[in-house]
Amino acid sequence: xxxxxxxxxxxxxxxxRQIHSFxxxxxxxxxxxxxxxxxxxxxxxxxxxxxxxxRLAELETQGLLRREIVLVPVANPVGLxxxxxxxxxxxxxxxxxxxxxxxxxxxxxxxxxxxxxxxxQDPQHxxxxxxxxxxxxxxAHPAATPLQSQRLTxxxxxxxxxxxxxxxxxxxxxxxxxxxxxxxxQVEPLxxxxxxxxxxxxxxxxxxxxxxxFTLVWWQLQQRFGKQFPIPMGxxxxxxxxxxxxxxxxxxxxxxxxxxxxxxxxxxxxxGEPAPLPPLLYPATPxxxxxxxxxxLGGLLxxxxxxxxxxxxxxxxxxxxxxxxxxxxxxxxxxxxxLYARSLRRMASAGMVIAHVAGRExxxxxxxxxx
Numbered sequence: 208x209x210x211x212x213x214x215x216x217x218x219x220x221x222x223x224r225q226i227h228s229f230x231x232x233x234x235x236x237x238x239x240x241x242x243x244x245x246x247x248x249x250x251x252x253x254x255x256x257x258x259x260x261x262r263l264a265e266l267e268t269q270g271l272l273r274r275e276i277v278l279v280p281v282a283n284p285v286g287l288x289x290x291x292x293x294x295x296x297x298x299x300x301x302x303x304x305x306x307x308x309x310x311x312x313x314x315x316x317x318x319x320x321x322x323x324x325x326x327x328q329d330p331q332h333x334x335x336x337x338x339x340x341x342x343x344x345x346x347a348h349p350a351a352t353p354l355q356s357q358r359l360t361x362x363x364x365x366x367x368x369x370x371x372x373x374x375x376x377x378x379x380x381x382x383x384x385x386x387x388x389x390x391x392x393q394v395e396p397l398x399x400x401x402x403x404x405x406x407x408x409x410x411x412x413x414x415x416x417x418x419x420x421f422t423l424v425w426w427q428l429q430q431r432f433g434k435q436f437p438i439p440m441g442x443x444x445x446x447x448x449x450x451x452x453x454x455x456x457x458x459x460x461x462x463x464x465x466x467x468x469x470x471x472x473x474x475x476x477x478x479g480e481p482a483p484l485p486p487l488l489y490p491a492t493p494x495x496x497x498x499x500x501x502x503x504l505g506g507l508l509x510x511x512x513x514x515x516x517x518x519x520x521x522x523x524x525x526x527x528x529x530x531x532x533x534x535x536x537x538x539x540x541x542x543x544x545x546l547y548a549r550s551l552r553r554m555a556s557a558g559m560v561i562a563h564v565a566g567r568e569x570x571x572x573x574x575x576x577x578x
Contacts, residue, residue, distance in 0.1 A: 216356035232272030247286030247297025252374025413574035418444035495569035
């Protein structure tokens with residue numbers, strides 16, 4: 208194992224922040240990148256990453272790793288220190304108000320212009336060429352703020368990986384994941400091993416999130432040059448939502464760690480025979496089919512359904528109670544689907560999204576993510 212530290216831009220004198228990466232296995236043969244807690248108040252993935260660190264060290268000692276595996280257990284030191292009156296604020300940077308998992312650097316047009324005269328009919332040549340210019344572009348890109356410095360550091364670590372796993376969690380949720388339709392055939396075994404109950408697919412969900420900043424560059428270059436030159440998908444990415452914020456325990460983390468290792472074994476990164484594939488618990492569905500269920504009024508929020516329940520259209524999801532005038536307002540979903548996540552808050556404000564339901568038929572477009 209090689210432990211590397213990556214200095215971030217300091218906000219003021221006297222403060223130092225670093226990203227720590229742990230590198231396992233041979234550099235030849237491909238690369239896998241895994242990070243945790245990019246939203247710094249989402250900690251189940253950090254514990255899974257800690258368990259992975261122990262297991263990967265054992266596997267490396269045994270000579271069973273076939274690819275380089277890069278692990279970043281703490282992907283957001285900037286957000287991790289944001290605690291206001293005992294409340295962690297790890298989703299948005301307090302200085303800018305920006306979501307830590309949005310607005311990663313997009314170099315697609317720049318890379319396309321640079322490689323246009325160097326592409327050939329050899330897919331491997333084109334893959335290596337794109338990765339080289341992607342690395343160069345990220346290395347040359349300036350960082351004006353600590354947040355930009357952190358984003359660029361993470362992108363540089365992951366930009367040439369064949370696979371990127373970004374470990375998150377929701378508020379109260381069952382295990383679910385986000386990936387692209389193009390990558391689903393490769394990701395489906397991971398969904399099975401983890402026992403994922405909702406697999407949500409979108410090529411571009413908006414916002415330039417960490418996982419999509421890698422897949423989009425390859426997809427967009429395919430759209431631009433694919434009729435003339437063979438452009439492979441040089442990377443696929445998955446955002447794994449490890450249940451809810453309170454689901455931090457060794458039994459859950461050990462099970463998730465083992466599921467990821469079984470997947471990496473099936474992928475060929477670890478030598479051995481993977482466990483048989485479990486059943487797929489719920490079919491993959493479009494992210495554009497997800498219904499964000501919102502409250503029309505504010506008040507005390509009382510749920511009638513829990514994550515993991517399948518809802519029929521028009522089912523009672525929750526009640527919003529005004530304790531001053533005794534008004535009870537029912538909140539119902541409009542389409543059938545699996546309720547995979549709900550809010551932790553129990554005092555709703557008007558227009559607040561309280562739950563997400565994975566439907567089957569796409570009906571939304573444009574920006575598909577939460578703020």
